[in-house]
Structures are given as C-alpha cells and as structure tokens.
Amino acid sequence: MTKPLILHIETATDICSVALSEGDQQLSLVESDQERSHAILLNQFVRQAVAEAGLTLKQLDGVAVSKGPGSYTGLRIGVSTAKGLSYALEIPLLASGTLENMASGTATHPEVIRLAASFGDQLLLCPMLDARRMEVYAGFYTLNNTVFRKVSADIIDGDSYREILATHQVCFFGNGAGKCKEALAHPHAHFIDGVDPSASSMIKLVLKRYQQQQFEDVAYFEPFYLKDFIATIPKKKVL
Numbered sequence: 001m002t003k004p005l006i007l008h009i010e011t012a013t014d015i016c017s018v019a020l021s022e023g024d025q026q027l028s029l030v031e032s033d034q035e036r037s038h039a040i041l042l043n044q045f046v047r048q049a050v051a052e053a054g055l056t057l058k059q060l061d062g063v064a065v066s067k068g069p070g071s072y073t074g075l076r077i078g079v080s081t082a083k084g085l086s087y088a089l090e091i092p093l094l095a096s097g098t099l100e101n102m103a104s105g106t107a108t109h110p111e112v113i114r115l116a117a118s119f120g121d122q123l124l125l126c127p128m129l130d131a132r133r134m135e136v137y138a139g140f141y142t143l144n145n146t147v148f149r150k151v152s153a154d155i156i157d158g159d160s161y162r163e164i165l166a167t168h169q170v171c172f173f174g175n176g177a178g179k180c181k182e183a184l185a186h187p188h189a190h191f192i193d194g195v196d197p198s199a200s201s202m203i204k205l206v207l208k209r210y211q212q213q214q215f216e217d218v219a220y221f222e223p224f225y226l227k228d229f230i231a232t233i234p235k236k237k238v239l
Helices: 038-052 072-089 098-106 110-122 162-167 199-211
Strands: 005-010 016-022 025-032 062-066 093-096 123-130 135-141 147-155 169-173 189-192
Touching: 005 038, 005 072, 005 199, 016 038, 016 199, 025 038, 025 199, 038 072, 062 072, 062 199, 072 093, 093 199, 098 123, 098 135, 098 169, 098 199, 110 123, 110 169, 110 189
Parallel strands: 005 062, 062 093, 123 169, 169 189
Antiparallel strands: 005 016, 016 025, 123 135, 135 147
C-alpha cells in the first residue's frame, strides 16, 4: 500500500494551521496565530502547503480536519473547507478531536519525556482549551493516547480533578491551562507553557484512521462543539 498524501486542517482556536503529510511524514506546515483570520488565510495556506511540497491538490488521497471542541466560528470555517475539498476532489474526509491531537503532539515534548521517565504510566496528559472565565474544555489521556477521561467542559476551582490528582501525575497544557495554575496547585500537577493546537499533531492519528477507513460522511459531518453557540450582544451600538 502506498503512503497516502493527506492534507490536515486545524482551526479550532486562534491558530490557523495546515499541514501536508505522506504516510507519517510531514511534508509541509503553514500556520499563523493572527486572531480572526481563518476566513482570509485558510484557503491561501492550503494552496501554500501543497505547493511547498511540489504537489497539486489533485494528488491528495484525503483531507482531515480537527473537529473540536473549540471556537464555533473557527470550527465552522475549517470543517466547511475540508468538506468542500473532499467533495470537489472526491477524496475521503477524516476527522480527529482537537484535544486528542494536542495530546498526541505533546507526547514527544521534552518536559513530557522528562516526566514520563520519572512517573511512567502514572503520568496523564491533560490538554486544555480556554472556554472563557474559569471554564475550559479538557480531556485526560495516557501516554499512548488512550482516553482516560473523555472531553468535557469544566469549571475550574480548587477541587477540580482532585480524585485524578490523588492517584496520578498530570501534565496540563494548552491555552486554558495557564489560568488554572493557581486553582490547580497540587504536587501532582505539572504545567507546560506555549503548547497550541497544530495540524502537525494530527498526522499520526489521521493516518491510523485512514488505514482503518474510518471516513466521515461529507454530507452530514458536523464539528464537535461540546456546547451550544451563544451569540453575544455588542457593547456599543453601530448606527
């Protein structure tokens, strides 16, 4: 079986990221942390990622998207683009969870490797995405990316994850982890700064899904929002 060429799209947060892979090898990566720019940058990044690898869109074997949770608008843009490419190019649509991707990508982080050397299977990875105020989207994963506790929207206080922290060492990371440091002060709690979602973290998980033909239905696939979208009322009236 030839190594599939797969385009990966990550737009669940302020990060707009596109990667191209052949098998489990990354061929190109284009990303930006410019806020609210997905609608402008995503199609440009898709073309750029493919061009940098010296390929064309018609050579793709599949397109994958980070399905959430995360920003409602960001997820809609990423999923709509992936579905459009899948339909137009007649290639499979694949998806993987945003937090699952983050856990997979952070497993090779130097700090995680250091902690794993000390604690082994007792160490859990907990990617967190900011959901405003003291709420986060969080999931717990083992070092081999098995789900220890499924993704949920959690309001963080001093008692959060007490049972898990009593029996495990936990490495927290993501843009929701920083605001939780003080509330989650515990000798078993460890924090890594500067870890963001990236399309490059999707590659291994998506390849496995491709090999197992775990494809999404282009007509009916929707992002994993976790919570209903709530529109906010502008503070200033616009005439």
